[in-house]
Amino acid sequence: xxxxxxxxxxxxxxxxxxxxxxxxxxxxxxxxxxxxxxxxxxxxxxxxxxxxxxxxxxxxxxxxxxxxxxxxxxxxxxxxxxxxxxxxxxxxxxxxxxxxxxxxxxxxxxxxxxxxxxxxxxxxxxxxxxxxxxxxxxxxxxxxxxxxxxxxxxxxxxxxxxxxxxxxxxxxx
Amino acid sequence: xxxxxxxxxxxxxxxxxxxxxxxxxxxxxxxxxxxxxxxxxxxxxxxxxxxxxxxxxxxxxxxxxxxxxxxxxxxxxxxxxxxxxxxxxxxxxxxxxxxxxxxxxxxxxxxxxxxxxxxxxxxxxxxxxxxxxxxxxxxxxxxxxxxxxxxxxxxxxxxxxxxxxxxxxxxxxxxxxxxxxxxxxxxxxxxxxxxxxxxxxxxxxxxxxxxxxxxxxxxxxxxxxxxxxxxxxxxxxxxxxxxxxxxxxxxxxxxxxxxxxxxxxxxxxxxxxxxxxxxxxxxxxxxxxxxxxxxxxxxxxxxxxxxxxxxxxxxxxxxxxxxxxxxxxxxxxxxxxxxxxxxxxxxxxxxxxxxxxxxxxxxxxxxxxxxxxxxxxxxxxxxxxxxxxxxxxxxxxxxxxxxxxxxxxxxxxxxxxxxxxxxxxxxxxxxxxxxxxxxxxxxxxxxxxxxxxxxxxxxxxxxxxxxxxxxxxxxxxxxxxxxxxxxxxxxxxxxxxxxxxxxxxxxxxxxxxxxxxxxxxxxxxxxxxxxxxxxxxxxxxxxxxxxxxxxxxxxxxxxxxxxxxxxxxxxxxxxxxxxxxxxxxxxxxxxxxxxxxxxxxxxxxxxxxxxxxxxxxxxxxxxxxxxxxxxxxxxxxxxxxxxxxxxxxxxxxxxxxxxxxxxxxxxxxxxxxxxxxxxxxxxxxxxxxxxxxxxxxxxxxxxxxxxxxxxxxxxxxxxxxxxxxx
Numbered sequence: 001x002x003x004x005x006x007x008x009x010x011x012x013x014x015x016x017x018x019x020x021x022x023x024x025x026x027x028x029x030x031x032x033x034x035x036x037x038x039x040x041x042x043x044x045x046x047x048x049x050x051x052x053x054x055x056x057x058x059x060x061x062x063x064x065x066x067x068x069x070x071x072x073x074x075x076x077x078x079x080x081x082x083x084x085x086x087x088x089x090x091x092x093x094x095x096x097x098x099x100x101x102x103x104x105x106x107x108x109x110x111x112x113x114x115x116x117x118x119x120x121x122x123x124x125x126x127x128x129x130x131x132x133x134x135x136x137x138x139x140x141x142x143x144x145x146x147x148x149x150x151x152x153x154x155x156x157x158x159x160x161x162x163x164x165x166x167x168x169x170x171x172x173x
Numbered sequence: 174x175x176x177x178x179x180x181x182x183x184x185x186x187x188x189x190x191x192x193x194x195x196x197x198x199x200x201x202x203x204x205x206x207x208x209x210x211x212x213x214x215x216x217x218x219x220x221x222x223x224x225x226x227x228x229x230x231x232x233x234x235x236x237x238x239x240x241x242x243x244x245x246x247x248x249x250x251x252x253x254x255x256x257x258x259x260x261x262x263x264x265x266x267x268x269x270x271x272x273x274x275x276x277x278x279x280x281x282x283x284x285x286x287x288x289x290x291x292x293x294x295x296x297x298x299x300x301x302x303x304x305x306x307x308x309x310x311x312x313x314x315x316x317x318x319x320x321x322x323x324x325x326x327x328x329x330x331x332x333x334x335x336x337x338x339x340x341x342x343x344x345x346x347x348x349x350x351x352x353x354x355x356x357x358x359x360x361x362x363x364x365x366x367x368x369x370x371x372x373x374x375x376x377x378x379x380x381x382x383x384x385x386x387x388x389x390x391x392x393x394x395x396x397x398x399x400x401x402x403x404x405x406x407x408x409x410x411x412x413x414x415x416x417x418x419x420x421x422x423x424x425x426x427x428x429x430x431x432x433x434x435x436x437x438x439x440x441x442x443x444x445x446x447x448x449x450x451x452x453x454x455x456x457x458x459x460x461x462x463x464x465x466x467x468x469x470x471x472x473x474x475x476x477x478x479x480x481x482x483x484x485x486x487x488x489x490x491x492x493x494x495x496x497x498x499x500x501x502x503x504x505x506x507x508x509x510x511x512x513x514x515x516x517x518x519x520x521x522x523x524x525x526x527x528x529x530x531x532x533x534x535x536x537x538x539x540x541x542x543x544x545x546x547x548x549x550x551x552x553x554x555x556x557x558x559x560x561x562x563x564x565x566x567x568x569x570x571x572x573x574x575x576x577x578x579x580x581x582x583x584x585x586x587x588x589x590x591x592x593x594x595x596x597x598x599x600x601x602x603x604x605x606x607x608x609x610x611x612x613x614x615x616x617x618x619x620x621x622x623x624x625x626x627x628x629x630x631x632x633x634x635x636x637x638x639x640x641x642x643x644x645x646x647x648x649x650x651x652x653x654x655x656x657x658x659x660x661x662x663x664x665x666x667x668x669x670x671x672x673x674x675x676x677x678x679x680x681x682x683x684x685x686x687x688x689x690x691x692x693x694x695x696x697x698x699x700x701x702x703x704x705x706x707x708x709x710x711x712x713x714x715x716x717x718x719x720x721x722x723x724x725x726x727x728x729x730x731x732x733x734x735x736x737x738x739x740x741x742x743x744x745x746x747x748x749x750x751x752x753x754x755x756x757x758x759x760x761x762x763x764x765x766x767x768x769x770x771x772x773x774x775x776x777x778x779x780x781x782x783x784x785x786x787x788x789x790x791x792x793x794x795x796x797x798x799x800x801x802x803x804x805x806x807x808x809x810x811x812x813x814x815x816x817x818x819x820x821x822x823x824x825x826x827x828x829x830x831x832x833x834x835x836x837x838x839x840x841x842x843x844x845x846x847x848x849x850x851x852x853x854x855x856x857x858x859x860x861x862x863x864x865x866x867x868x869x870x871x872x873x874x875x876x877x878x879x880x881x882x883x884x885x886x887x888x889x890x891x892x893x894x895x896x897x898x899x
Binding site: 064098101104125128129133140143146147148152159 | 412460
């Protein structure tokens with residue numbers, strides 16, 4: 001059987017979402033490579049509790065002003081889960097404004113721990129169900145770039161990002 | 174009711190865009206659900222969640238109200254549109270909002286909240302690109318998911334260039350999208366209130382699911398500080414976990430996408446900070462998340478629908494649009510003809526009857542022909558044709574009865590009042606057919622005269638461009654009575670049901686069926702039997718159809734009891750016995766006839782599978798043939814049997830894949846619908862004229878399909894059973 005990660009990456013490719021992978025220690029380099037400047041992001045290290053996620057050695061402006069957000073090309077956020085069979089990301093909505101950073105940009109770069117890839121939608125909804133019932137909250141199941149067919153043909157990049165890139169942080173590397 | 178002129182005009186102006194888009198969605202649905210290994214299980218799970226939720230609705234509403242209030246939001250349950258609008262106007266007024274941005278919501282269209290707010294001087298902006306196009310054009314949605322489906326790229330470009338006069342004229346879809354994104358983006362960040370719909374709301378956590386692709390719903394919520402969600406009361410389901418089957422099914426069933434770009438699972442008020450988008454100094458995280466949330470749940474007739482045994486199923490609808498896209502008539506005319514005040518497509522009859530009333534449902538209800546192609550497409554298994562039939566019956570009963578002198582003798586039906594003359598004529602076609610055979614060939618000559626065709630057009634609305642059926646003097650029953658069984662030691666015994674058309678019009682296919690069954694070792698009888706009730710049912714004459722059903726089961730019952738199988742040539746009658754009768758007669762009688770009835774090729778397939786020899790039939794070596802199955806036959810999963818038997822007999826078979834031939838019983842005969850019927854038929858004609866198909870003889874299972882193909886092609890089609898007889 002295909003591994004969760006392989007099916008996830010296959011699904012992302014079909015959606016036109018690019019993928020790179022990295023060890024924790026090389027994360028900042030991977031982020032630097034993945035962003036198109038100007039880039040903004042949210043403070044991942046506070047959520048993860050790991051300095052490797054501080055983004056200080058990257059071109060990313062962490063916790064930007066609203067004007068900087070609107071001028072940015074790339075937004076960098078974490079992703080709570082990946083969903084193997086759909087290539088979806090589960091994005092949480094935090095007080096740090098991850099929703100704004102992943103949405104009001106042309107290019108969204110999502111950082112995902114390999115162990116957070118769920119095999120399928122059933123498992124992912126079960127995870128979300130558990131979290132919502134324990135601590136409340138909201139989430140977006142985001143699959144590929146924003147899109148519309150309302151103008152007579154399929155166009156990527158409607159109100160939300162036109163490009164999505166996923167950085168998979170590998171386990172035990 | 175849409176007239177022939179209105180339908181013609183819509184087909185001319187919107188037909189091409191509607192056809193291309195709906196057929197694309199429909200093809201996408203087939204592909205997308207085929208990838209889902211547990212599709213049927215997911216549909217069953219979705220159905221059962223909805224059934225239970227509507228059953229428990231009052232309790233769920235109480236639970237949801239408690240949860241949302243505990244989360245810091247407000248719940249308002251509005252009795253009707255005016256009540257909902259008053260509440261929303263008040264929220265907007267208290268926020269002192271100049272602008273309200275909206276993401277797409279059919280329920281907000283239903284209550285016409287835009288008009289209410291605009292009357293107060295509020296700037297209301299639709300942010301879904303399709304809805305925005307319609308707002309700019311001042312047009313109504315033609316589809317519940319893709320509202321501007323009737324507009325081509327060219328017409329949108331023309332609209333934008335004329336209205337906004339951009340520096341460079343807009344042309345491509347990419348340019349149009351960029352332009353709209355920029356213009357709407359500026360308006361979204363400047364708005365105070367965001368209105369969204371909700372596809373589902375869970376009572377356990379107060380979480381609402383919003384299924385979108387553009388990202389405008391996310392922005393509508395994130396960029397404003399006051400969120401008003403408008404939804405029908407039927408949208409409540411028990412738990413977040415219950416969302417699972419719907420998330421997998423809704424996009425696939427609707428537009429054929431495995432999943433839309435965004436499924437927002439919002440438990441408002443959300444934690445995202447409310448920012449001032451012009452601020453150049455304060456970091457995002459320093460803004461407060463000070464948000465108001467109002468959930469406006471709308472009754473507007475729904476709780477009465479819940480108490481209505483026939484309309485209740487409508488409340489299971491998840492507004493995916495599968496019934497629109499899979500509907501042959503909708504593919505030709507779209508929601509501007511096949512729709513009411515708000516909703517469109519097959520399920521709209523239930524919504525509009527329940528919300529607006531029978532008069533609105535009547536405007537488009539006749540466009541459902543009962544072909545049943547939407548039934549398997551519906552992710553919650555709603556019997557949409559039945560809802561249309563029930564509403565048609567109610568509409569009929571709302572009318573004054575036509576003059577008795579007009580229908581006397583021709584309409585020995587069970588309708589106490591109501592059904593208009595045209596419906597009663599078609600509903601009582603059995604009487605016409607009996608008279609037609611008894612007086613043939615004179616009846617055929619008389620019916621064909623210009624004078625009678627003119628009278629039929631004027632009095633009955635039968636289009637003079639249609640050929641009328643030619644009645645045979647000797648019926649199938651008469652023929653069978655005049656001969657002895659050819660089988661000495663039968664393997665099985667069967668009663669061949671003499672459906673109306675086989676008995677009176679297409680008698681040859683009946684004779685062929687008898688011969689085929691006999692050569693496979695079956696003892697066959699063809700007793701006189703009442704017609705199935707399909708004709709009155711399709712006219713919404715349920716009492717008459719029920720009377721037929723009871724008499725058919727009384728007639729066939731003793732044969733079944735005596736060990737005979739029931740074999741049916743006409744697929745629409747077979748579908749009556751195995752599907753529709755469940756609604757008309759008691760359970761035991763239904764089970765008895767349903768379990769013992771077989772479509773003729775299903776039966777032949779079974780005989781061959783159980784050892785009968787193919788050598789008893791006429792076989793060929795690789796002869797090419799084109800086969801058009803029947804809509805109701807396909808819904809019952811019985812197309813494959815005919816294909817398999819024909820292939821076993823040596824044929825090289827290609828099959829059509831249009832949803833319906835367009836004739837649909839009496840539909841294509843009606844003057845108002847003749848041109849629509851031919852437009853639908855044109856898709857079948859195109860397939861039958863394709864390279865590699867154009868020279869193949871055509872076979873078709875349904876009477877209507879055979880008549881339609883006869884009108885569409887030079888090649889005269891036959892029933893496939895006629896190929897097998899020796």
